[in-house]
Amino acid sequence: MAQVLEFKLPDLGEGLTEAEIVRWLVEVGDVVAIDQPVVEVETAKAMVEVPCPYGGVVTARFGEEGTELPVGAPLLTVAVGAAEGSSGSAPSPSSPSSSLSSGSGTESSGGSGNVLVGYGTGAPAARRRRIRPDRLDRAVAEAPVSVAPVVAAPVAEVLVAEAPVHEGPVPVVSPLVRRLARQHDIDLRRLAGSGPDGLILRADVDRAIRTAEETAAATARVQAPVAAVVAAPNGVAAASDAERIPLRGVRGAVADKLSRSRTEIPDATCWVDADATELMAVRAAMNAATGPSAGPKVSVLALLARICTAALARFPELNATVDTAAREIVRLPGVHLGFAAQTERGLVVPVVRDAHTRNAESIGAEIARLTELARTGKLSPAQLTGGTFTLNNYGVFGVDGSTPIINHPEAAMLGVGRIMPKPWVHQGELAVRQVVQLSLTFDHRVCDGGTAGGFLRYVADCVEQPAVLLRTL
Structure with a gap:
């Protein structure tokens, strides 16, 4: 005897309350395995595939592609234990609250209860099979419905x-x-x-x-x-x-976060022009190195990120957040460095975890990995949250400067403009040098202008004289 079970949109974590259906991965009448992805949804943070905790025959889907559903709304119904014709019987029913499988489960083990994206019981994926309409109708008609009546209207x-x-x-x-x-x-x-x-x-x-x-x-x-x-x-x-x-999806999330930043954070911005000629020369020398000790190419963004971690070690006040309810400044022990990345879905900020423990080469490799995931829309919510400081290189858009908006709930963001030849007084002589504008927006509650100015000046000194970094490496 078949039993019709309803699978609802699960809590995807990170405080997300809704998701938009991007693409259905199954049709009504398909046979699905336990924890098989059945729908691709877009949240305010990432594009994810949602696995179904039941194995059986899909009897109904709720929502067309492009529809937004709140957490807890029905996604689809599955007839568990329905006849599959010559292929045998579908999995037996199991409660959604059952414990997770250890990874050795099979299709006959019933629902795993696992609705967390990215996790699974390890059951082999079943081939998509279509049940003959007459058998599907008979199975659904005979099934005792354990949920509210399904309305496929x-x-x-x-x-x-x-x-x-x-x-x-x-x-x-x-x-x-x-x-x-x-x-x-x-x-x-x-x-x-x-x-x-x-x-x-x-x-x-x-x-x-x-x-x-x-x-x-x-x-x-x-x-x-x-x-x-x-x-x-x-x-x-x-x-x-x-x-x-x-304003929904990534664009809506960005709008909400920026509005909250400007509403809650009393921000201030300071900026300075820096001579980046020596930094560019050092990078060229690094990337020109050959032999067994030569590693992968190092980007300008990776060098700037390493400079930021060194600056935050000297000025930890800016690696903080404000607990508004408790009226406390919370200084954070580690640096999780976010960097702004423009994608087809909008602006996202992937986070390099424990950036304070990495060198420029390691940071550059992680930035490259996360950037590729961002471009393909495969960043997980965990990879987009938890940042403590953000680096924004808007110079790639061909602009000299900007006033960054703090990525709430962080306390500061460093903006970097384009590096370009400009007339500059160098060693008492007018010369053409590679000049960049650095802008720091900071939460005036966590520190005063002296601290912010000291941080920015240290960053500028490292850009102008990269050897300064050797003292802290």
Whole structure:
């Protein structure tokens, strides 16, 4: 006898409350193995594949590609123990709360309960098999459903004008949904949720916003047909044919973090121009070395990262964060160095763990590895969090300087402009030198200008005279 089990979007960690379906990896009727990836989702931090803890036949999927689902919303249902025709029987059912397998489980061992991305029982992946529709229907019809009835119908339309007012708590789980509704003056009590048990999803609020915008636009066209601009529901004037781009995924996460940084952190910026001619000469000499002792090429970013770790050892005040609730400055023992990387999905900040224990060659190798993962969208949430200081090389975009925004909850960020030939007074003579602008934005709560200036001056001295670093190596 088959049993239909519901698999919900698991908690992906790092405080993530929702994810967007990017690509389904299985179809209805496919046979899946325990811990087989069934869907690829994009969170605010990374693109991940979600494994299913059950083995059996997929009977329903919830959400089309591009749909955002909150944590805990149904992803799919699996008929466990359903007939598979000539291929035998599917795995027996198991509770989602069962303990994790040690790695020797097989398809017949039932659900592993393992829904953490990147972990698995080690069971061999099953070939995708399609069950004949008549057998699938018969198996599902005979199966005792252990969850709420599965409705494989389109998401219900959101009722705004005529929806009854909810009494009691509003069925909303995601704080993002509540905030979005507040920003657009949407009354959640008048929305009919399309999630399980009437749960109000972000898609419901988005539809309500679009409905309100269309109503406002139609009213404006009737009242002022000549007008080219209408008032949007959030009070922002916008052309009637303006393109609207949702702030979600990586872009939404960046927007939230930068807004919080500017709201919570009293930041200040100082900058200095430095003669990088000697640094570039040292790098060229390193990369020109031959023989058994010659290692991989060293990038400018790797050298600057090593300079930053040396500077933070001298000025640990900047390797810190502020516990606002406790009103305490927390100085961190190790340097986990973040670096800004531009990708097709937007700006991400991979983190080099324990950068204070690495030399320039090791830091450069780790930066190269993480950069490649960022470009292919394979960075895990763990590789994008936990930084204590960020290095931002915006010189690659051909600009001289900028005022960095601190990567909350860190206390400082060093920005580096392009290195280019400029007239410079060198040893009392006017000469053409390789000049770079360095900008440091710091949290004025963790230190004063003297400390920030001392940090930046030490970095500039190391750029101008790399031999300064030999004292600390």
